[in-house]
Amino acid sequence: MAKGFDIRRQTGFSTIAMACFVVLYLPIILLVVYSFNAGTSIAIWEGFSWRWYQTAWQNDQVQAATIRSLVIAAWAAGIATICAVLAALATTRQGSFRGYTFAFALINQPLMVPEIVTAVALLIFFAMIKVGTGYTGLFYLIIAHSAFCIPFAYMPIRARLQGMDLSLEQAAMDLYATPWQVFRRVTLPQLWPGILAGAMLAFVISLDDVVITEFVKSAGQDTLPTYMLGQLRRVVTPEVNAISTALLAISVILVIAFFFLSRTRK
Amino acid sequence: MIEIDTVSKVFTGRGAPFTALDEVSVTIRENEFFTLLGPSGCGKTTLLRVIAGFIAPTSGTLTLEGQNLVSLPPYRRPVNTVFQSYALFPHMTVAQNIAFGLEMLNKPRAEVKATVDEMLALVRMTEMAGRKTSEISGGQQQRVALARALAPRPKVLLLDEPLSALDFKLRKDMQLELKRLQSETGITFVFVTHDQEEALTMSDRIAVMNAGKIRQIGGPRDIYDHPAERFVADFIGDTNFLAVELLSVEGDQARVRLASGAEAQVRAPQDGMAPGSVTLAVRPEHASPGPVEGATLAGALENIVYFGTDTHFHVMLDDGTRFVLRQQNQPDQAQTHRTGDRVGVILSPGVGQVLRD
Ligand SMILES: Nc1ncnc2c1ncn2[C@@H]1O[C@H](COP(=O)(O)OP(=O)(O)OP(=O)(O)O)[C@@H](O)[C@H]1O
Ligand SMILES: [Mg+2]
Numbered sequence: 001m002a003k004g005f006d007i008r009r010q011t012g013f014s015t016i017a018m019a020c021f022v023v024l025y026l027p028i029i030l031l032v033v034y035s036f037n038a039g040t041s042i043a044i045w046e047g048f049s050w051r052w053y054q055t056a057w058q059n060d061q062v063q064a065a066t067i068r069s070l071v072i073a074a075w076a077a078g079i080a081t082i083c084a085v086l087a088a089l090a091t092t093r094q095g096s097f098r099g100y101t102f103a104f105a106l107i108n109q110p111l112m113v114p115e116i117v118t119a120v121a122l123l124i125f126f127a128m129i130k131v132g133t134g135y136t137g138l139f140y141l142i143i144a145h146s147a148f149c150i151p152f153a154y155m156p157i158r159a160r161l162q163g164m165d166l167s168l169e170q171a172a173m174d175l176y177a178t179p180w181q182v183f184r185r186v187t188l189p190q191l192w193p194g195i196l197a198g199a200m201l202a203f204v205i206s207l208d209d210v211v212i213t214e215f216v217k218s219a220g221q222d223t224l225p226t227y228m229l230g231q232l233r234r235v236v237t238p239e240v241n242a243i244s245t246a247l248l249a250i251s252v253i254l255v256i257a258f259f260f261l262s263r264t265r266k
Numbered sequence: 267m268i269e270i271d272t273v274s275k276v277f278t279g280r281g282a283p284f285t286a287l288d289e290v291s292v293t294i295r296e297n298e299f300f301t302l303l304g305p306s307g308c309g310k311t312t313l314l315r316v317i318a319g320f321i322a323p324t325s326g327t328l329t330l331e332g333q334n335l336v337s338l339p340p341y342r343r344p345v346n347t348v349f350q351s352y353a354l355f356p357h358m359t360v361a362q363n364i365a366f367g368l369e370m371l372n373k374p375r376a377e378v379k380a381t382v383d384e385m386l387a388l389v390r391m392t393e394m395a396g397r398k399t400s401e402i403s404g405g406q407q408q409r410v411a412l413a414r415a416l417a418p419r420p421k422v423l424l425l426d427e428p429l430s431a432l433d434f435k436l437r438k439d440m441q442l443e444l445k446r447l448q449s450e451t452g453i454t455f456v457f458v459t460h461d462q463e464e465a466l467t468m469s470d471r472i473a474v475m476n477a478g479k480i481r482q483i484g485g486p487r488d489i490y491d492h493p494a495e496r497f498v499a500d501f502i503g504d505t506n507f508l509a510v511e512l513l514s515v516e517g518d519q520a521r522v523r524l525a526s527g528a529e530a531q532v533r534a535p536q537d538g539m540a541p542g543s544v545t546l547a548v549r550p551e552h553a554s555p556g557p558v559e560g561a562t563l564a565g566a567l568e569n570i571v572y573f574g575t576d577t578h579f580h581v582m583l584d585d586g587t588r589f590v591l592r593q594q595n596q597p598d599q600a601q602t603h604r605t606g607d608r609v610g611v612i613l614s615p616g617v618g619q620v621l622r623d
Binding site for chain 1: 318319320339340341342345346347349351353354355356357366367370371414415418
């Protein structure tokens with residue numbers, strides 16, 4: 001091949017690349033390392049220990065927040081994924097219809113509106129409902145999380161649907177499959193990798209959310225991230241590092257799992 | 267059996283409206299091997315998709331055994347398609363693909379299994395029943411596509427250029443196999459191709475299409491020997507076109523005067539024609555080179571091309587038209603003509619067809 005433009009040969013490329021990697025990953029590496037600190041400081045190394053993991057594990061508040069986070073993330077991912085599948089089907093299989101661009105913008109709205117605006121809006125809206133109904137349970141959080149997770153679930157599902165061969169669905173229809181059977185027997189089996197990717201993405205996004213949760217939650221409804229934020233205002237111990245590392249581990253495992261799932265499909 | 271009556275399809279996309287089918291009318295008979303033949307973009311696939319139900323005609327009617335098809339969705343039409351791209355389900359095995367249509371029709375399990383086995387045997391794919399469709403060759407995929415479409419025993423099978431992706435040898439085999447399947451199953455085949463040789467060898471009847479219109483319908487011999495118009499004569503086989511004067515018409519016989527002044531007895535279109543200047547089509551194999559004296563036409567021999575089974579002579583006629591003759595080769599044949607010679611062109615009696623433009 002002729003000598004074309006190769007970014008790797010530009011002067012300063014490796015320096016900038018290294019700087020980026022350091023800025024991105026050094027803090028994370030430090031966070032993980034200090035989660036194993038035997039001492040109570042997050043900056044002075046005093047030897048290796050599992051101490052903070054045990055502390056976090058036995059901390060009732062952490063336990064409750066973890067379970068709450070997982071419950072919310074599971075519900076939100078489920079609801080968001082179902083909505084995303086329906087939205088993706090409508091925007092890829094219906095041809096263009098009136099208001100197509102508008103529907104598209106509507107689905108992706110949570111990506112464009114500043115999160116703090118959504119948070120305040122939800123706060124006010126839910127406050128009105130709370131006054132009206134008296135219900136103060138977890139469902140406000142689940143609904144809020146579902147809403148902002150939809151675009152994240154929507155993207156991989158829509159990409160998968162667009163990449164799919166339309167003639168397969170026509171072939172199924174030609175072989176006497178009703179629209180529902182076409183979806184069940186042909187579209188859905190091929191859509192699975194996209195649905196899984198969307199659900200996992202939604203799950204991780206929900207697990208990680210602070211701003212909207214902070215505004216919408218009622219008293220005693222801390223999720224793991226908001227609990228940690230609360231802790232940081234007080235004494236900071238490597239317990240926070242341990243929790244963060246555990247969260248990191250969950251997302252890494254999800255990403256790896258998805259990677260293998262999508263690979264075996266090919 | 268299938269009655270297509272003045273069916274039109276106008277695509278109205280972003281650009282100007284485009285007429286892909288222009289008042290197409292044709293009746294396809296029971297158990298017929300019917301071929302749609304025409305150049306790329308002439309509307310063959312569009313017509314097939316109208317019959318299958320993926321495209322709604324803009325106007326016209328479509329009935330199958332008297333039943334109106336237009337209002338039925340594709341999954342209610344007793345019609346199956348072999349898609350140009352095969353469109354096999356990648357997440358199913360060969361056997362599951364073939365069983366799909368039967369399962370959708372809620373056939374009992376035992377019947378599904380029996381039919382799938384029968385179909386696998388029919389297309390000689392029994393050993394590959396358990397394979398994924400990505401694990402078989404292109405020709406095998408094509409056979410599976412065929413078996414899948416045949417399994418529910420449709421009344422009509424639509425085939426959209428099913429052989430176009432195959433190499434020459436496999437293509438010849440599959441052509442024979444398709445004919446065999448058609449006579450064994452008794453199903454009506456509507457076959458799309460833009461390969462004229464394929465159409466001539468396989469079809470009971472051929473519809474030649476151009477620019478959204480059917481130009482001529484007839485058996486392979488009709489179409490080849492008696493093309494109705496210039497497009498058909500040009501599209502099917504090689505043809506010489508001569509400007510002639512039509513003197514008189516009697517039934518399907520006509521007398522014409524050629525540019526050389528000689529007169530000849532030729533065929534006229536069935537629906538008659540007024541005398542005047544017309545075009546005469548002559549197939550290369552219906553004329554032979556000979557002495558100039560007494561020949562119908564004469565000219566300079568420009569080129570001799572040897573093809574093994576036959577030889578082509580390119581003659582520049584005196585009036586400036588080029589004429590190609592084809593002569594079958596005999597063993598130990600003496601080469602009597604040389605490039606540059608003046609030769610006569612002798613038309614076999616009664617051949618040649620006067621064309622409508
Ligand atoms: N959805 C569509 N919108 C607009 N024009 C279309 C559409 N589908 C087909 N056409 C046009 O209609 C004409 C006929 O298309 P069709 O697919 O029937 O051709 P074909 O005879 O099958 O050609 P080929 O031999 O290349 O497959 C083409 O000119 C094509 O561009
Ligand atoms: Mg086509």
